[in-house]
Amino acid sequence: MHNDTLRLETGEVLLKVVHRHWLTLFTQLFVLGLFALLPVLGWLIALISQNTSPSISLNISSYTGYFVFFYFTWLLFIWMALANTLLNHYLDVWAITDRRIIFVDQRGFFRRHIGSFRLEKLQDVNVDVSGIIATLFDYGTLEVETASGSEGEFRANHLPSPRDLKNLILETSQKFEAHRR
């Protein structure tokens, strides 16, 4: 299945597949959770304000049935947003093979960017872990520089264990070079 999705060459061995760090997904899901609770909070505030100021000419408690309906509608949209978040997280992939580094960037529906570069063009790998949270949870930015200027640099944010990834890329690149000679 990997061969089809990542378009591996014949005989190419997949060494590692990396998604973004789970903390980025957790943060997005946490925000969605807060959004799911927002209408309940609004409804409670409306009920309390009606009890404290009877001058409001709207009997809010008689609209409970409508609130329940619209709240379920809201939840349906939150549910769809959650599915979209999970899809984007799992379809964003960095794959390291014995010949190439493949990166897939899913930017929403029907917007997908797949790129790769060969290990023989690898010049340097830089890791940037900045901040307390990134250090604690061990995630950071990985930047790969290539020898040819035409392909430019490849950068991925929020990758888990970036130092291990750097070591794997450098080791694989050295093995690849030794195999070529």
Add this chain to the structure above:
Amino acid sequence: MELGTTLDLTPYLGTLVEGTLYLSVLLFIIFSLVLGYHVKQYSLNTGRALSLFFTYVVGGILIIISMTTAFLAL
């Protein structure tokens, strides 16, 4: 509006609720089809991704059933 009278929004809300229900179901169906296509086409572990997708569909259906129940109870 005279002071002391209570505002009644139910005639307007009735139409809004019905329209919202049908539109939401339509959007959910379209969204699920697109999502299913992406899962089937691009996921690295199709078996696991499909089981997650079916969990999403079942969850969505449960929410729609709750919406319909709330609509019928109005």
